Amino acid sequence: MKLWNKKVQRVVFAGIVVLGTGTGFVLGVREASKKPVLKIGEPRVRVEGTTATIQITVKNTSESTIYCPKVGIAAVDRDGLDLDSGVAVPDSTDGRLAPRASANFIGTLTEITEEEFDEELDEYVAFIIDKNPCQ
Amino acid sequence: MTATEHVKRSVLSPTLTPRPDFHITRKLVGVPKYPLALLTVIYMINVSDQFLLPSMFPLLKREFGLSDTGLGLLAGSYLVSVTVFTVPFGVLADRFSRTKIIAWGTTAWGITMIFTGMANGFAMLLVGRMALGMWDPCDNPTSQSLLADYYPVNQRSKVMGVYQVGQLAGFVLLPIAGTMSQAWGWRSTFYFFAIPAFVVAALVWRLKEPVRGNQDRKHQRLEGGGTTEVKPQIVAKGFAPYKGLLRNKSYMAMLISATAGSLFFGGIGVWAPTFLIRYHDMSIAGATSSIAVVAVGGLIGVLVSGNLADYLTQHKHPSARITVAGFARVLSVPFFLVAFSIPYIALALLSLAIAAMFLVAGIPPTNAARVDVLHPNLRGRGASLDAVSQSLASAASPIIFGILSDITNLRTTFLILSPLAAVSGLMLLTLGLASYGRDARAVRDQVRRDHFASLGFPEGESHEEIGILEPDDEPTLSEAVRAWVPGDGPMLETKSLDFSYGAIQVLFGVDFAIPQGGCHALVGRNGVGKTTLLSNIGGLLDGQSGQIFYRGQDLTGIPPDQRTKLGITLMAAGRSTFPSLSVRDNLMFGSYPFEGSDDLAERRLEEILEIFAPLKGRLDQRAGTLSGGEQQMVALGRALVAGPDLLLIDELSLGLAPTITSQLLDVLDQVLEYGTTILLVEQSIGVALAVADTVFFMDRGVVEPLGPAENLDAAALTRRLIEGRV
Numbered sequence: 001m002k003l004w005n006k007k008v009q010r011v012v013f014a015g016i017v018v019l020g021t022g023t024g025f026v027l028g029v030r031e032a033s034k035k036p037v038l039k040i041g042e043p044r045v046r047v048e049g050t051t052a053t054i055q056i057t058v059k060n061t062s063e064s065t066i067y068c069p070k071v072g073i074a075a076v077d078r079d080g081l082d083l084d085s086g087v088a089v090p091d092s093t094d095g096r097l098a099p100r101a102s103a104n105f106i107g108t109l110t111e112i113t114e115e116e117f118d119e120e121l122d123e124y125v126a127f128i129i130d131k132n133p134c135q
Numbered sequence: 136m137t138a139t140e141h142v143k144r145s146v147l148s149p150t151l152t153p154r155p156d157f158h159i160t161r162k163l164v165g166v167p168k169y170p171l172a173l174l175t176v177i178y179m180i181n182v183s184d185q186f187l188l189p190s191m192f193p194l195l196k197r198e199f200g201l202s203d204t205g206l207g208l209l210a211g212s213y214l215v216s217v218t219v220f221t222v223p224f225g226v227l228a229d230r231f232s233r234t235k236i237i238a239w240g241t242t243a244w245g246i247t248m249i250f251t252g253m254a255n256g257f258a259m260l261l262v263g264r265m266a267l268g269m270w271d272p273c274d275n276p277t278s279q280s281l282l283a284d285y286y287p288v289n290q291r292s293k294v295m296g297v298y299q300v301g302q303l304a305g306f307v308l309l310p311i312a313g314t315m316s317q318a319w320g321w322r323s324t325f326y327f328f329a330i331p332a333f334v335v336a337a338l339v340w341r342l343k344e345p346v347r348g349n350q351d352r353k354h355q356r357l358e359g360g361g362t363t364e365v366k367p368q369i370v371a372k373g374f375a376p377y378k379g380l381l382r383n384k385s386y387m388a389m390l391i392s393a394t395a396g397s398l399f400f401g402g403i404g405v406w407a408p409t410f411l412i413r414y415h416d417m418s419i420a421g422a423t424s425s426i427a428v429v430a431v432g433g434l435i436g437v438l439v440s441g442n443l444a445d446y447l448t449q450h451k452h453p454s455a456r457i458t459v460a461g462f463a464r465v466l467s468v469p470f471f472l473v474a475f476s477i478p479y480i481a482l483a484l485l486s487l488a489i490a491a492m493f494l495v496a497g498i499p500p501t502n503a504a505r506v507d508v509l510h511p512n513l514r515g516r517g518a519s520l521d522a523v524s525q526s527l528a529s530a531a532s533p534i535i536f537g538i539l540s541d542i543t544n545l546r547t548t549f550l551i552l553s554p555l556a557a558v559s560g561l562m563l564l565t566l567g568l569a570s571y572g573r574d575a576r577a578v579r580d581q582v583r584r585d586h587f588a589s590l591g592f593p594e595g596e597s598h599e600e601i602g603i604l605e606p607d608d609e610p611t612l613s614e615a616v617r618a619w620v621p622g623d624g625p626m627l628e629t630k631s632l633d634f635s636y637g638a639i640q641v642l643f644g645v646d647f648a649i650p651q652g653g654c655h656a657l658v659g660r661n662g663v664g665k666t667t668l669l670s671n672i673g674g675l676l677d678g679q680s681g682q683i684f685y686r687g688q689d690l691t692g693i694p695p696d697q698r699t700k701l702g703i704t705l706m707a708a709g710r711s712t713f714p715s716l717s718v719r720d721n722l723m724f725g726s727y728p729f730e731g732s733d734d735l736a737e738r739r740l741e742e743i744l745e746i747f748a749p750l751k752g753r754l755d756q757r758a759g760t761l762s763g764g765e766q767q768m769v770a771l772g773r774a775l776v777a778g779p780d781l782l783l784i785d786e787l788s789l790g791l792a793p794t795i796t797s798q799l800l801d802v803l804d805q806v807l808e809y810g811t812t813i814l815l816v817e818q819s820i821g822v823a824l825a826v827a828d829t830v831f832f833m834d835r836g837v838v839e840p841l842g843p844a845e846n847l848d849a850a851a852l853t854r855r856l857i858e859g860r861v
Binding site: 078081127 | 326327340
């Protein structure tokens with residue numbers, strides 16, 4: 001009897017399908033239920049000439065850890081590629097985020113050309129480069 | 136009474152019924168719709184999975200700190216992988232079970248989605264992307280080959296049109312993926328998008344693998360076309376098939392045409408938003424969403440062109456698939472030129488949508504035509520080569536647009552490159568049209584030779600010797616029905632007819648036949664499937680498998696109104712009148728098959744009133760207010776106005792007083808004298824034996840001929856009816 005016969009094929013296939021479906025579902029639900037520790041707000045943008053100033057609020061949602069996050073900002077085109085990017089710095093605080101506390105970060109982007117502003121710029125984004133728990 | 140006996144001349148005679156030549160529009164029945172739906176969904180999932188990762192570039196870039204070069208590598212690696220693996224999948228599709236190839240490939244692609252979701256850096260993303268590109272071609276070339284064997288040759292364009300909707304629908308899933316990523320993170324989107332891949336893989340595993348080339352054999356009416364595995368005589372190993380493809384002029388014309396089309400449309404897809412922003416001052420979001428009109432145009436295009444090409448092919452234009460595709464592409468050019476020239480945004484978008492409609496409309500007929508000119512054992516390879524060529528053209532196109540735009544400007548680039556669509560169309564209308572008929576005929580000949588060789592017949596018979604008609608010589612179905620003579624076989628025949636109401640099967644491989652002329656009764660208890668069988672013959676229901684032949688022609692998929700035009704009229708059970716309409720309107724309703732012959736309809740109405748005298752004074756009365764017997768007279772009268780060749784009557788005597796039944800039976804005797812054939816479904820053995828020439832017995836979905844009515848004993852038959860034995 002052939003080892004890789006139709007019955008074996010069917011069993012292996014069914015096993016992979018069931019396992020795959022289950023894994024996809026479990027991992028999907030687990031990932032979806034994860035909450036980011038540092039919650040980042042919508043970027044607020046002010047444009048003067050070809051300089052964009054971006055301000056964002058970051059909130060520490062943890063119960064006990066103090067974070068000193070490194071926050072990035074970028075202007076992206078519709079393909080998701082950066083037209084310009086940089087790092088935002090704390091606006092008025094020292095950047096230490098106590099549990100449940102929020103802080104404003106601000107940064108500027110100066111490398112975007114006028115043509116890019118007109119034709120390519122899709123959105124401004126802010127993101128956590130490093131959560132960086134404070135020492 | 137038989138057809139050879141004297142037929143009484145009457146204005147109600149079927150021979151006086153004008154039956155014009157008309158176009159038969161078959162529904163996709165008798166063939167399962169499920170494989171088409173499933174393969175279309177798989178195509179849709181394939182397209183959405185293909186673009187899922189690029190749509191998440193911003194998120195991946197932030198999480199893994201990827202450079203734009205890295206993102207470009209991810210995009211490019213997929214393309215390389217697809218290009219490399221499409222051709223081998225084409226070979227596999229020609230040699231092994233296609234349903235299993237798709238099932239295993241789709242499973243692997245589900246696993247790849249999970250793997251990508253688990254990525255912890257660029258390397259894993261790259262491997263996942265390349266693996267996805269590796270499995271991606273398990274679907275498209277294989278599915279096209281499968282569809283060619285699942286669905287009739289004369290519906291290929293329509294089927295390819297529906298399949299093409301999958302590609303357009305795939306893009307619709309991307310915004311959903313975007314929303315999911317925002318809400319739950321990009322990883323969960325990959326995990327959740329893996330689930331449908333596993334589900335469709337399981338479903339496609341259960342699909343029955345059709346016999347390769349069976350529809351081509353059925354189309355040539357080669358016996359056993361649907362079931363017999365035929366060993367091909369063509370050389371299908373090594374590079375020989377590819378040499379054959381390169382020598383196939385019509386295939387090459389379609390390949391070049393599709394490549395030229397992709398070379399143009401690939402760039403348009405990428406650059407059109409920039410064009411709208413640059414020349415129409417649109418916002419980026421507005422420009423991107425405006426491109427949705429292109430998708431709408433494309434959707435209309437694929438659905439209309441498939442149907443149109445099949446319609447024309449059946450209407451004495453055997454090369455219509457090539458013609459429709461070619462003209463559609465050429466017609467797109469003026470609209471593209473307008474879209475790129477005029478300053479008015481609304482008109483520009485409208486022109487763009489119409490242009491896209493024409494350009495995309497070329498795809499289904501071309502795919503169908505490509506199948507026509509390729510031997511069933513070469514279709515996977517043919518489609519795969521075409522896919523590779525198109526994907527390379529689509530990849531190169533935006534770069535070419537970009538270079539030209541830098542040299543001139545974007546508008547000039549669009550205008551300069553628009554004629555590529557015309558090149559695509561003209562290639563079909565010149566080289567394609569010149570060689571399509573010959574190449575399609577060569578495939579039909581090869582299929583025929585394979586078939587007869589497998590049966591042990593010597594080669595070399597001419598078409599005439601084995602009775603094969605070329606599509607361009609073939610009469611239309613309505614002509615063939617008219618040309619039929621009783622010596623050609625039974626007037627009505629069902630072969631292995633199965634019918635189920637959902638999970639409940641009612642007809643089990645019904646085989647029965649009746650000759651022209653006379654009354655044939657079908658008796659049986661309640662609920663054994665008599666009405667279901669009659670409804671299948673009348674076209675009100677469509678059997679899941681099996682066939683119904685009327686005057687030698689397959690009625691599969693022909694809607695009831697067209698069956699009536701062919702000469703079949705069904706008188707349904709119960710009081711089948713329109714109760715709110717007058718008696719006159721009810722009767723005249725029967726005249727619609729010969730619309731335009733008002734005089735004949737009026738003469739028939741007069742004759743009917745002679746036969747059914749009680750209706751004379753009630754012409755303006757609402758039918759619903761008549762007695763049961765009178766309503767049955769109206770129903771029968773309406774059926775007779777249609778001048779049927781074959782009259783199907785369901786339970787003539789149901790709920791009627793014996794005297795009324797007797798009157799109606801007298802009318803049936805008269806109808807038989809006109810030359811009409813009657814198939815009467817009856818529960819009353821007395822009624823059946825009184826009027827029928829032959830009797831069939833039906834029980835639990837199976838029909839058995841009992842022979843001439845005069846030889847049957849009513850008491851024994853009644854006993855059998857009660858016991859329900861076949």
